[in-house]
Each structure stands twice: as structure tokens, then as C-alpha cells.
Amino acid sequence: MTRQVDARGLSCPQPVILARQAIRAGEFPVEVLVDTRTSCDNVRRAMEMLGHTVAVAADGDDFKLKITR
Amino acid sequence: MQQRFSSFFASRRGILVAGAIIGVVAALLQYLGNPPNMGVCVACFERDMAGALGLHRAAAVQYIRPEIIAFVLGALGAALVAGEFRPRAGSAPIVRFVLGMFAMVGGLAFLGCPWRALLRLAGGDLNAVIGAAGLVLGVAAGVGFLKNGYSLGRSYRTYRGAGLILPLLMVGLLLLVVCRPRFTPDGPIFFSTTGPGAMHAPILLALAAGLVIGGLAQRTRFCTMGSVRDVMLMGDTHLISGVGGLLAAAFAVNLVLGQVHFGFGGQPVAHSSHLWNVLGMSLSGLAYALGGGCPGRQLILSGEGDGDAGMFVLGMIVGAGVAHNFALAATPDRIVGGAIEVGGLGPAGMVAVVLGLVVCLAVGFTMREKL
Numbered sequence: 458m459t460r461q462v463d464a465r466g467l468s469c470p471q472p473v474i475l476a477r478q479a480i481r482a483g484e485f486p487v488e489v490l491v492d493t494r495t496s497c498d499n500v501r502r503a504m505e506m507l508g509h510t511v512a513v514a515a516d517g518d519d520f521k522l523k524i525t526r
Numbered sequence: 527m528q529q530r531f532s533s534f535f536a537s538r539r540g541i542l543v544a545g546a547i548i549g550v551v552a553a554l555l556q557y558l559g560n561p562p563n564m565g566v567c568v569a570c571f572e573r574d575m576a577g578a579l580g581l582h583r584a585a586a587v588q589y590i591r592p593e594i595i596a597f598v599l600g601a602l603g604a605a606l607v608a609g610e611f612r613p614r615a616g617s618a619p620i621v622r623f624v625l626g627m628f629a630m631v632g633g634l635a636f637l638g639c640p641w642r643a644l645l646r647l648a649g650g651d652l653n654a655v656i657g658a659a660g661l662v663l664g665v666a667a668g669v670g671f672l673k674n675g676y677s678l679g680r681s682y683r684t685y686r687g688a689g690l691i692l693p694l695l696m697v698g699l700l701l702l703v704v705c706r707p708r709f710t711p712d713g714p715i716f717f718s719t720t721g722p723g724a725m726h727a728p729i730l731l732a733l734a735a736g737l738v739i740g741g742l743a744q745r746t747r748f749c750t751m752g753s754v755r756d757v758m759l760m761g762d763t764h765l766i767s768g769v770g771g772l773l774a775a776a777f778a779v780n781l782v783l784g785q786v787h788f789g790f791g792g793q794p795v796a797h798s799s800h801l802w803n804v805l806g807m808s809l810s811g812l813a814y815a816l817g818g819g820c821p822g823r824q825l826i827l828s829g830e831g832d833g834d835a836g837m838f839v840l841g842m843i844v845g846a847g848v849a850h851n852f853a854l855a856a857t858p859d860r861i862v863g864g865a866i867e868v869g870g871l872g873p874a875g876m877v878a879v880v881l882g883l884v885v886c887l888a889v890g891f892t893m894r895e896k897l
Contacts, residue, residue: 466680468617468818468834469752470759474672477760492683494610495747498536503760518612518683 460484464500465492465519472496473503480509480524487524490516497522532608535745538767544742545771551735552645552772553779555593558727562785562794563649565776566593566739567642568821569633569810570795572839573846573855574723575699580714581847584855586721590703592729593736594825595696600740601829602693608745613689615833618678621889622817622834626841627848628882629813629821634846634855635806635871635879636660637796639821640750640814643807644769646796648776650788656800660807665754667808668815671890672759676816678893681834689831692839703729722795743826751811751820791866797859799870802879806856806871809882816889854878 462479464472472491479487491497497520501511504524512523534540552565564570570587577588605611633639636657638646643661646654668676702715709715718724726732742748746768753765780786790798797803814820817838819827824842827835849855857869871879 466614466617466682467677468681469749470672470755471677473760492614493612494608498747502764503762506760506762 458484460487462487462489464496465490467496469495469499472500476500476504476522476524477507480504480507485524485526489522489524490519491522492519494520496520532745538764541746541748541764541768542771544746544748545768546775547742548739548748549644549648549772549775549777550779551739552641553648553776553783553785555727555732555735556785557783558731559725560727560732561722561725563646563651564638564642564722564795565645566735567638567645568594568597568825569630569639569842569846570637570642570722572821572843573630573634573850576843576846577718577723577850578702578714578716580716581844582850584850585716586718587723587850588716588718589723589726590699590715591726592700592703592732593739595700595703596733596736597740597743597822597825598693598696598829600737601744601826603737604741604744605830610744611689611831613684613686613831613833614681615684615688617681617834618893619834619837621678621893622837623841623844624885625813625817625889626824626838627845628886629810629817629838630842630845631849631854631878631882632806632809632813633821634849635875636803636810637856637858639810641820641822644750644773645776646793648773648780648786649794650786651793651796652788652790653793653796653798653800653803656803657807660804661751661811662754663804664808664811664813665751665815666758667812667887667890669755669758671816671894675894676890677895678816681832684833688833691833692828692836740826740829743822744829747823748826749820749823751814752823754811755815791868792859792861795858797856797869798866799856799868802856802871802876805879805883809879809886812883812886812890816886849878852878
């Protein structure tokens with residue numbers, strides 16, 4: 458089952474902190490929803506630094522990041 | 527084409543280049559008339575603007591700084607072009623206002639923001655090392671709070687007009703600096719005739735420089751506080767590459783222009799009262815960490831439509847008025863009879879810095895969500 462994190466409206470670096478907590482649980486994939494390009498870039502960079510694969514898709518005005526092992 | 531630019535700016539090379547450009551521009555602005563080691567100090571310049579509007583009466587620091595105006599408008603332009611203008615607000619605005627006020631109180635205890643700490647360092651002012659240590663301490667405390675669930679809550683989409691309020695305010699200030707009206711015979715708008723407030727680059731050059739910096743900072747997310755925070759929080763050295771670029775480039779240009787003078791004592795618009803340099807910047811660093819960005823970043827976010835960042839900016843401007851009206855700001859070192867008379871804080875300033883630390887710690891401890 459996909460684990461979902463709604464980080465919309467949260468300022469830097471909370472989306473990254475929430476994403477890191479979600480992947481620490483070890484259940485993949487993790488979907489992170491953010492509402493700014495900055496948060497999207499930050500989460501993607503942090504997850505890629507940890508060795509995960511990240512796919513980004515637009516979701517209306519928001520961004521959905523799908524993080525896999 | 528736009529995609530290629532976006533990828534470049536999001537890369538490490540992109541932010542390094544942007545930081546270097548900011549450093550070069552800042553050092554050149556000093557050469558062109560801005561105060562020494564203060565090419566683009568966000569805190570100092572917002573303090574000058576508060577003075578020009580009559581929010582304080584420190585006659586030596588009153589000028590409407592075009593650079594600050596242009597940071598916001600440059601960021602607005604870049605955000606509009608990139609489709610990143612997103613009007614939003616509602617994340618504990620009054621808390622952000624108070625954080626902005628105390629960030630300024632701390633900044634005026636040190637006599638500068640993190641941007642100026644870098645520029646002071648690039649000019650050889652070793653007091654900035656002490657200030658930078660304080661900044662790191664403050665940000666470390668902020669990181670501790672973030673790891674334990676600190677959050678000011680979510681912001682929400684709002685009206686386009688709401689996102690344009692701070693940029694429009696900046697347009698108004700631009701009109702005031704261009705037209706220089708006097709609203710009463712002895713009243714604002716005030717422009718310093720001596721002191722740092724009287725030192726400024728030509729308006730058009732200052733505007734152009736600010737637009738470039740605002741645009742670059744918007745595209746790269748340049749943030750001095752964030753650079754320290756990200757290293758501590760996750761070992762991410764992306765943002766700090768930009769800070770390194772700024773420091774190295776400003777130092778190089780200063781060397782060429784003869785603007786480097788190493789030492790602690792007698793540095794321009796600085797004091798060597800080390801304890802209050804540390805504590806002042808600790809207060810600022812903590813307030814910036816809790817507010818989600820350094821003072822430059824708050825201006826850039828305001829240009830992107832972030833009303834909460836706009837509240838932080840307004841808090842800083844009002845905080846500057848309070849700091850000077852109530853004698854909370856530090857006095858620089860002076861040379862008296864050939865000897866250095868160490869400046870620093872008066873009793874009220876010391877109390878204000880401690881009070882600010884107490885308030886910011888209370889914010890950090892009490893405003894948290896269960897993780």
C-alpha cells in the first residue's frame with residue numbers, strides 16, 4: 458500500500474523532515490504531496506541523496522513525488 | 527530553454543554561480559557608494575528604510591534602499607516568468623511578525639544580518655567570525671526544534687492581490703525614494719546627510735543590482751540560514767555552496783578594489799564586543815530558523831506571493847524602529863584619541879537580546895505538532 462504524506466502549505470524544511478520520517482518506516486512506495494516547486498526540489502534532492510528513486514508528477518497546482526527504494 | 531535554465535539554477539553549479547554573482551555585485555556596490563562591508567545587508571537596509579519613514583529618528587541611518595525594493599520585485603518577476611508566483615498566507619502570521627522583530631533586534635546587536643556577516647568577513651572583519659559562530663548556534667537550536675516537530679502550521683492559497691501586497695508596497699517605496707517628498711516641514715521622508723545612511727550607490731545601479739540578485743535568489747532558493755540548517759539537518763551542502771560562492775567572490779573583488787582590512791578593532795560599522803556579537807546573531811539565527819528563511823530569503827518569498835514571509839519582513843522593519851527608538855541597537859567601535867573605544871550594547875539592548883532569546887525559545891518549545 459502506498460504511504461501518503463501531505464506536506465502542502467508547510468514551509469522549508471518540514472516537507473523534507475516528513476518525507477524522511479515516512480521512508481524511515483520502510484514501507485514503499487511513499488507519495489509526498491507538496492505545493493511549491495521549492496519544496497518539490499528539496500524533497501527530491503534529499504531523497505536522491507539517500508539513494509531513493511523519485512518520480513515527480515504535476516497534480517493540479519501541486520506536485521506529487523513518488524519515492525521508491 | 528526555460529527548462530534548461532531551471533535545471534541549471536537547481537544544480538550545485540547554478541547556486542555557486544549565483545552566490546558568486548551576489549558576492550561580486552555586493553562588493554561593487556560598496557565601491558560605488560554603499561557603506562563599507564555593507565554592500566547588500568538586508569537587516570541594515572531595512573533599518574535604513576524604517577528610519578527614512580520616520581519609524582525611528584537615528585539620523586545617520588535613514589534612506590530608502592533601492593536594493594531591498596528590487597530584491598522583492600526581481601523575485602516577483604522571476605517567479606512570474608517561471609510560473610512560480612503562488613499567493614499564499616495563513617501560517618501563524620503574528621508569530622512570524624514577532625520573529626521578524628527579534629531577528630532585527632539580534633541583527634542590530636551584531637550590526638548586520640547573515641549576508642552582512644559574509645560581506646564583513648570578505649572585507650577582513652574578524653568580528654564576523656564571532657557573529658557567524660553565533661548564527662550557527664542559533665540555527666542549531668532551530669534545527670533541534672524542527673527535529674522535534676516545531677511547525678507554524680500550513681499556509682493556504684489566497685487571492686492574487688493578497689500575494690501582491692508586499693511587492694506593491696515596495697513600488698510605493700520606490701516612488702518615495704525617486705520623488706523624495708516631505709510630508710511635513712520637519713518630517714519624513716528622511717534622508718541621512720551623514721553616516722552610513724548617506725552612503726549609497728546611484729539609484730539606478732542599486733536597482734539593477736537588486737533586480738539581478740532578487741531574480742537569481744528566487745531561481746536558486748539562495749538562503750544563508752538554510753545553508754547552515756541543511757548541513758546540520760541532513761548533511762546537504764547544496765545551499766552552502768552558494769554561500770561559499772558569495773564569500774569567495776566578494777573577497778576576491780574586495781582584494782582587487784583594496785577593500786580588505788583584516789582585524790577585530792576599528793572595523794567599519796562594527797563592534798568588537800564579542801559576547802553580544804555571539805548572542806545577537808544567535809538570536810537572529812534562531813528567529814530565522816523558526817521563520818523558515820534568512821532575511822534575504824524572506825524578501826524573495828514575499829516576491830513569490832508568500833504573505834507570511836511578508837509579515838516577517840514587516841516585523842523586521844518595525845523591529846528596527848523599536849530597536850533604535852529604545853536604544854537597543856549596538857554602537858560601533860570608535861577611534862578616540864588614537865585608541866579604539868569598544869562599542870556594543872547598552873543595558874536596554876542586552877535585556878532585549880535576552881528577552882528575544884526567551885521569546886524565540888518559547889516559540890520553539892510550544893509550537894510543535896506531534897510527529
